[in-house]
Amino acid sequence: MDRTRYLVIVPRNAPETFAYLSESFRTLPDVELVVDRRDRAVPPVPKSDDRRGRARRVEAFGCTLVPRAPVPDPAVSLPPARVAPAAAPGRPVRTRPAVREA
Numbered sequence: 001m002d003r004t005r006y007l008v009i010v011p012r013n014a015p016e017t018f019a020y021l022s023e024s025f026r027t028l029p030d031v032e033l034v035v036d037r038r039d040r041a042v043p044p045v046p047k048s049d050d051r052r053g054r055a056r057r058v059e060a061f062g063c064t065l066v067p068r069a070p071v072p073d074p075a076v077s078l079p080p081a082r083v084a085p086a087a088a089p090g091r092p093v094r095t096r097p098a099v100r101e102a
Contacts, residue, residue: 005030005068012036014062021063032068 008025010018012035025031058065 004070005032005067007066009036009064009066011062012048017062039084040075055093 008021008031010021010033018033018035021033025033056067
């Protein structure tokens with residue numbers, strides 16, 4: 001089963017919150033914590049086709065939680081790689097088709 005990763009965006013005017021969450025989430029590899037770098041003086045441009053992305057964002061305690069693409073679970077084994085069969089001992093391995101002369 002794949003694990004969902006999360007991005008937590010902390011406002012830049014909340015250094016105490018960033019410090020607290022950094023300590024709280026330090027053992028969780030699927031949580032990335034960043035400080036908001038956007039300039040609030042410029043209003044965000046509304047996008048009419050971005051309904052799904054905005055609906056997935058969660059605002060909590062002044063922070064924004066964004067689910068990210070899941071990562072494959074390393075505990076799940078991958079199918080074995082396909083390997084060409086080895087040639088029998090003493091037999092040459094043909095690497096390209098034989099060319100016949102007319």
